[in-house]
Amino acid sequence: MSNTVLTETVFSTFDTVKYEGPSSEKALAYRWYDANRIVMGKPLKEHLRFAVAYWHSLAMQGGDPFGSSTIPRPWFEAGDPMAQAKVKADAAFELFRVLDLPFFCWHDADIAPAGDTLAATLKNFHTMVDYVEEKMRNYPTKLLWGTANMFSHPRFMAGASTNPDPEVFAWCAATVKNCMDATQRLGGSNYVLWGGREGYETLLNTNMKQELQQMGRFLTLVVDYKHKIGFKGQILVEPKPKEPTAHQYDFDVATVYSFLKQFGLEKEVRVNIEANHALLAGHTFEHEIATATALGFLGSLDINRGDALLGWDTDQFPNDLWSMTMSMYHVIKGGGLTQGGCNFDAKVRRQSFTPEDLIHAHIGGADLCARAFLTAAKLIEDGRYDKILADRYAGWKKPEAAAILEGKYSLDEIAALALKNNIDPKPRSGKQEQIENFLAREIYSDKF
Ligand code: XLS
Ligand code: CA
Numbered sequence: 001m002s003n004t005v006l007t008e009t010v011f012s013t014f015d016t017v018k019y020e021g022p023s024s025e026k027a028l029a030y031r032w033y034d035a036n037r038i039v040m041g042k043p044l045k046e047h048l049r050f051a052v053a054y055w056h057s058l059a060m061q062g063g064d065p066f067g068s069s070t071i072p073r074p075w076f077e078a079g080d081p082m083a084q085a086k087v088k089a090d091a092a093f094e095l096f097r098v099l100d101l102p103f104f105c106w107h108d109a110d111i112a113p114a115g116d117t118l119a120a121t122l123k124n125f126h127t128m129v130d131y132v133e134e135k136m137r138n139y140p141t142k143l144l145w146g147t148a149n150m151f152s153h154p155r156f157m158a159g160a161s162t163n164p165d166p167e168v169f170a171w172c173a174a175t176v177k178n179c180m181d182a183t184q185r186l187g188g189s190n191y192v193l194w195g196g197r198e199g200y201e202t203l204l205n206t207n208m209k210q211e212l213q214q215m216g217r218f219l220t221l222v223v224d225y226k227h228k229i230g231f232k233g234q235i236l237v238e239p240k241p242k243e244p245t246a247h248q249y250d251f252d253v254a255t256v257y258s259f260l261k262q263f264g265l266e267k268e269v270r271v272n273i274e275a276n277h278a279l280l281a282g283h284t285f286e287h288e289i290a291t292a293t294a295l296g297f298l299g300s301l302d303i304n305r306g307d308a309l310l311g312w313d314t315d316q317f318p319n320d321l322w323s324m325t326m327s328m329y330h331v332i333k334g335g336g337l338t339q340g341g342c343n344f345d346a347k348v349r350r351q352s353f354t355p356e357d358l359i360h361a362h363i364g365g366a367d368l369c370a371r372a373f374l375t376a377a378k379l380i381e382d383g384r385y386d387k388i389l390a391d392r393y394a395g396w397k398k399p400e401a402a403a404i405l406e407g408k409y410s411l412d413e414i415a416a417l418a419l420k421n422n423i424d425p426k427p428r429s430g431k432q433e434q435i436e437n438f439l440a441r442e443i444y445s446d447k448f
């Protein structure tokens with residue numbers, strides 16, 4: 001079977017999905033994601049910058065710890081591994097065309113097969129980068145980010161940059177150098193590092209201090225190399241608290257920030273926040289976004305969800321309108337995603353094995369995020385919610401309180417002032433239910 005036939009069988013028969021509005025009866029249409037709608041001065045697509053994840057959409061076949069693949073992906077039967085990779089790329093760009101989303105993301109291992117040696121692996125990779133570059137000339141899809149898979153192969157079982165074996169560290173250096181080169185060549189907006197096995201199973205065999213030093217050195221090398229090659233994208237670290245290791249070093253946004261501070265990298269590196277990783281860390285997605293914006297290092301988002309009843313990384317397409325609206329609210333308040341985007345790091349369930357299931361999944365995710373963004377923008381433009389918050393902190397605008405924050409008083413001076421003013425703080429309502437009712441009316445309103 002020729003490559004073209006294989007690709008056509010999968011996605012080419014589908015029309016490009018269009019925006020048809022909330023009253024559309026058509027299943028494969030966007031109801032909320034009106035890509036060109038101007039919101040807060042620019043098209044919705046430029047705020048959200050949706051990306052399709054190559055791994056979950058093209059490489060994942062539905063295997064789980066209890067069963068094998070359920071999702072047929074014909075490119076895996078297209079001959080030798082390089083032939084398979086090319087057919088997979090053909091199918092990928094056809095999927096991007098169908099979804100009409102502006103970006104995609106990859107790991108090196110998603111786009112090219114490993115060879116027998118480091119040199120052979122890099123050769124395959126660059127051959128496929130050439131191939132993808134050619135595809136990008138013929139399709140409008142751009143690269144949101146590239147990354148390296150340094151967690152699947154057995155050589156990474158004890159970590160990547162944190163491995164006790166310096167040869168693994170060197171392997172990772174070679175891999176990331178080449179992945180950064182490729183990301184730059186393909187015009188990527190970001191380069192992501194998720195520490196898949198940067199953590200440990202047991203402290204009994206682990207020198208944590210040593211491993212953190214290695215990880216700090218590695219990230220410093222990455223930042224140095226970014227400047228050396230003049231890469232204009234953002235370097236992003238993706239926090240995750242557990243899975244695959246029991247204790248991941250990049251636990252959550254706050255942990256990543258303190259790690260960056262330790263190595264003087266807090267102005268160089270930002271975070272790629274994944275919704276379900278937030279949940280696994282005992283936070284909400286909006287908490288992690290608000291933490292990153294408070295610390296000034298929000299980079300990009302991986303838009304998926306977990307299952308509160310399961311507690312592992314289910315990577316499902318998002319469907320929680322409340323949480324997504326408040327997440328988008330904090331994104332906008334924090335200055336937006338700029339070079340980042342919303343990557344669907346999400347996969348269909350193993351029973352959803354048809355190509356059409358993959359299209360439904362992305363439509364639902366894009367519509368949810370778009371609706372959430374529209375409501376968040378409306379909330380901000382309306383101003384009533386912001387006023388409730390501003391009123392709550394209004395006391396800090398008074399000159400004496402503002403001077404405290406500016407560091408103009410010492411502790412004993414504040415104590416003397418408190419006595420002089422005979423202060424007598426009165427409890428005030430936090431208005432939680434009132435705010436919840438107000439937001440519910442906005443979030444579930446059908447007026448757009
Ligand atoms: C895994 C991570 C991974 C990163 C990229 O849980 O989400 O997919 O996003 O390596
Ligand atoms: Ca992710």
Ligand code: CA
Binds near residue numbers: 274276345
């Ligand atoms: Ca994940």
